[in-house]
Amino acid sequence: MAAPLVLVLVVAVTVRAALFRSSLAEFISERVEVVSPLSSWKRVVEGLSLLDLGVSPYSGAVFHETPLIIYLFHFLIDYAELVFMITDALTAIALYFAIQDFNKVVFKKQKLLLELDQYAPDVAELIRTPMEMRYIPLKVALLQCFPQCYFSCLSDIPVSVPTHLVCPRTPLSPPAAVHTCENEEQSLLDLFLGVCHDVCGKPSGNHLPLLLPSQLLGFHPRSLWLYINVFFYTIPLAIKLKEHPIFFMFIQIAVIAIFKSYPTVGDVALYMAFFPVWNHLYRFLRNIFVLTCIIIVCSLLFPVLWHLWIYAGSANSNFFYAITLTFNVGQILLISDYFYAFLRREYYLTHGLYLTAKDGTEAMLVLK
Amino acid sequence: MAAAMPLALLVLLLLGPGGWCLAEPPRDSLREELVITPLPSGDVAATFQFRTRWDSELQREGVWINLGRSSVMSSQGSSAPLSTSSTPPTQSLPLPPSNPWVWPMTLTTTFCAMLCCRGRWSAPKTSPPGRSSCPVVPRASLISFHLLQAGLSVLLKADRLFHTSYHSQAVHIRPVCRNARCTSISWELRQTLSVVFDAFITGQGKKDWSLFRMFSRTLTEPCPLASESRVYVDITTYNQDNETLEVHPPPTTTYQDVILGTRKTYAIYDLLDTAMINNSRNLNIQLKWKRPPENEAPPVPFLHAQRYVSGYGLQKGELSTLLYNTHPYRAFPVLLLDTVPWYLRLYVHTLTITSKGKENKPSYIHYQPAQDRLQPHLLEMLIQLPANSVTKVSIQFERALLKWTEYTPDPNHGFYVSPSVLSALVPSMVAAKPVDWEESPLFNSLFPVSDGSNYFVRLYTEPLLVNLPTPDFSMPYNVICLTCTVVAVCYGSFYNLLTRTFHIEEPRTGGLAKRLANLIRRARGVPPL
Numbered sequence: 001m002a003a004p005l006v007l008v009l010v011v012a013v014t015v016r017a018a019l020f021r022s023s024l025a026e027f028i029s030e031r032v033e034v035v036s037p038l039s040s041w042k043r044v045v046e047g048l049s050l051l052d053l054g055v056s057p058y059s060g061a062v063f064h065e066t067p068l069i070i071y072l073f074h075f076l077i078d079y080a081e082l083v084f085m086i087t088d089a090l091t092a093i094a095l096y097f098a099i100q101d102f103n104k105v106v107f108k109k110q111k112l113l114l115e116l117d118q119y120a121p122d123v124a125e126l127i128r129t130p131m132e133m134r135y136i137p138l139k140v141a142l143l144q145c146f147p148q149c150y151f152s153c154l155s156d157i158p159v160s161v162p163t164h165l166v167c168p169r170t171p172l173s174p175p176a177a178v179h180t181c182e183n184e185e186q187s188l189l190d191l192f193l194g195v196c197h198d199v200c201g202k203p204s205g206n207h208l209p210l211l212l213p214s215q216l217l218g219f220h221p222r223s224l225w226l227y228i229n230v231f232f233y234t235i236p237l238a239i240k241l242k243e244h245p246i247f248f249m250f251i252q253i254a255v256i257a258i259f260k261s262y263p264t265v266g267d268v269a270l271y272m273a274f275f276p277v278w279n280h281l282y283r284f285l286r287n288i289f290v291l292t293c294i295i296i297v298c299s300l301l302f303p304v305l306w307h308l309w310i311y312a313g314s315a316n317s318n319f320f321y322a323i324t325l326t327f328n329v330g331q332i333l334l335i336s337d338y339f340y341a342f343l344r345r346e347y348y349l350t351h352g353l354y355l356t357a358k359d360g361t362e363a364m365l366v367l368k
Numbered sequence: 369m370a371a372a373m374p375l376a377l378l379v380l381l382l383l384g385p386g387g388w389c390l391a392e393p394p395r396d397s398l399r400e401e402l403v404i405t406p407l408p409s410g411d412v413a414a415t416f417q418f419r420t421r422w423d424s425e426l427q428r429e430g431v432w433i434n435l436g437r438s439s440v441m442s443s444q445g446s447s448a449p450l451s452t453s454s455t456p457p458t459q460s461l462p463l464p465p466s467n468p469w470v471w472p473m474t475l476t477t478t479f480c481a482m483l484c485c486r487g488r489w490s491a492p493k494t495s496p497p498g499r500s501s502c503p504v505v506p507r508a509s510l511i512s513f514h515l516l517q518a519g520l521s522v523l524l525k526a527d528r529l530f531h532t533s534y535h536s537q538a539v540h541i542r543p544v545c546r547n548a549r550c551t552s553i554s555w556e557l558r559q560t561l562s563v564v565f566d567a568f569i570t571g572q573g574k575k576d577w578s579l580f581r582m583f584s585r586t587l588t589e590p591c592p593l594a595s596e597s598r599v600y601v602d603i604t605t606y607n608q609d610n611e612t613l614e615v616h617p618p619p620t621t622t623y624q625d626v627i628l629g630t631r632k633t634y635a636i637y638d639l640l641d642t643a644m645i646n647n648s649r650n651l652n653i654q655l656k657w658k659r660p661p662e663n664e665a666p667p668v669p670f671l672h673a674q675r676y677v678s679g680y681g682l683q684k685g686e687l688s689t690l691l692y693n694t695h696p697y698r699a700f701p702v703l704l705l706d707t708v709p710w711y712l713r714l715y716v717h718t719l720t721i722t723s724k725g726k727e728n729k730p731s732y733i734h735y736q737p738a739q740d741r742l743q744p745h746l747l748e749m750l751i752q753l754p755a756n757s758v759t760k761v762s763i764q765f766e767r768a769l770l771k772w773t774e775y776t777p778d779p780n781h782g783f784y785v786s787p788s789v790l791s792a793l794v795p796s797m798v799a800a801k802p803v804d805w806e807e808s809p810l811f812n813s814l815f816p817v818s819d820g821s822n823y824f825v826r827l828y829t830e831p832l833l834v835n836l837p838t839p840d841f842s843m844p845y846n847v848i849c850l851t852c853t854v855v856a857v858c859y860g861s862f863y864n865l866l867t868r869t870f871h872i873e874e875p876r877t878g879g880l881a882k883r884l885a886n887l888i889r890r891a892r893g894v895p896p897l
Binding site (some may be wrong): 322 | 572646680681682683684696710713715716717723733735736738739740745837838840842843846847851852854856857858860861864865866868869871872874
């Protein structure tokens, strides 16, 4: 399995290097969908030059990174490209091994439950086999490296796990905690997240301003309530999914990406990279086609409507806001669809796949 | 409109001399002066200056200076001069626009309190000055003047002043030494008003002008309490040939000096000279052109500047200042002070200064970044301008999205950016002899420089108008409704999935629709469902 992973990494690094040197780099690095005020490389450079001028980077409202970033990039500013590529590659490798680990855990658990006769007799086709799970880690690494992460890389901050954890760090500790309680061996992903939590979580001392949920929602004077949604679902999800911590983490990351202020493409890419892990849920998804269409169309319309508002002056901010909202609706429905599929599979596993109603006809399952 | 408040102060301060004429403590002195300068384009510039000097030893902390109808309080020690002035943004002219300077803030609020100003003091909060003067407020509207009754202030008639193409007011307060060893100090208050009259309006196409045509008033009597009350008319370039122009009434004396590097001649009319006004009970200075003046290009000053915003779209832009040094062989340093409002986020790592195509590093740079809604950016640099060159100072910025309550009633008009202030000692081509400052007119002694080979110049660039990304103002309602809907969708889905479990649905036996359908079927004679 090492060879395909190495191949993936090499291709990813090549494409990133090519993009860095192309003329697209500057164009993409300033796009609003890719960079947010919290994760903009331009602001890091600004902070460092303020430091050179003898002014504290935190005396203005431009620089919002942690002091750790200052220390790190003070010496590495000339090798920033390399740093980002290496970080992305490391993230991909970490995810690869984490998912591999997770697969082993899943398989072991499945075997245990089979022996304990917890599953219904006719659910053979729902049982996951090592064969089908063989390529999942690679797919995850692939998805992490390739699609939207390019753009995030060009925004010049590795938008993978570290930056994603810039803002809402606390909701991710419950899943990590649950996972460690369950398994004696420390999952790699866990460790990685924990380390990132500590490293990136040093408070910058003052001033992270009130994070208005997406720039446009700043119009609403009391928009803090939207931000509460990030934390609001943690406990109920923890209670419901206490036996499935990785799925819990997946849902939590998705919720953070949806309700975060200044969401970017990188946040979305992070949870979408985990889709191969839940491939087996595909047969239970109800609206996947519509939702995929929504997400693709909204992604295409984002830059168009931004251009129309800011540059052409013909549309107004309502258009951009509407497309943001539609994209969020699409994400919400996608995540709840996956959640539904997961719960449904669990039900089938314990109650049998071919259910019949009392009168012998095929049963309908409803949530009640 | 909020800017009108400080204007109220300034205007009322300008009442000083007039109200002054009515009641005055005996140990202070007032000098007033009017300088009329015809500009090369044919417009006429008139600058009033009123200087009040108090020779009493004033308190260090907290000083009340009673000017009759208005009062000025200086809350700093004696070492803090205060200048405040304002000018609406009009086309650039060779006269200094003013620099409203609201530092210290305590002084400002004191102004407001004493003059019973109601309303919020919402001038942009500026930071204390670095090495040069303070930042500027770009836009102010002039409000009405009260009429004054004696001396030069009789010319300040509001409706004529509103028809000018440029006006600017300033107030300067500073301590001055009373003697050479500076053992005691006096306080000096200078109030100035500069206006430029459009030649076309005043002269109906000809370049003749007269006081009556410009101000619709003439000078009748001097202010009885003024120790000096004079009118100076610039007759420099046209003095050689008496056939070119005629000034009426003919001046008794002239004054020659090196002003801003060039030798100028002024005709003096002294209102305190009884012979001046005795004849006709009023003084209406007129200038008539006997021969139309040649339209020669005005001489290019040694230092001039231009500022503009480039870029497209409402996301970012670039602010560029061009500094021209047209002196053929002398290079000199210029102190450039830029105040940029917080909603244009400057990126100081993109600051580039190029002269003649090569990079020019500033000798001194002081940058204070802005804090959102609290203070603007302050950028101050000392730049060496090479001889006969153009220096371009450019910096990139990003436009911020304001909260919806912070937009003005007409947000698509744009937001003003204050002018940059350039201060320099410009080398002069004319050597001058040292002068006694008490004998020289007020306009020459405001910024005294004893070295005649240089003269001090404070230059202001154009104020700029930038657009910010403007939201649609129906958005708050839309945002609330739609965001609540989306959050409800999310909450509903998650609530269902979290609190409900799967059950096999039992087929329902009854149902109103089914029974009704069966009823109709029975009526038709078809087997029931």
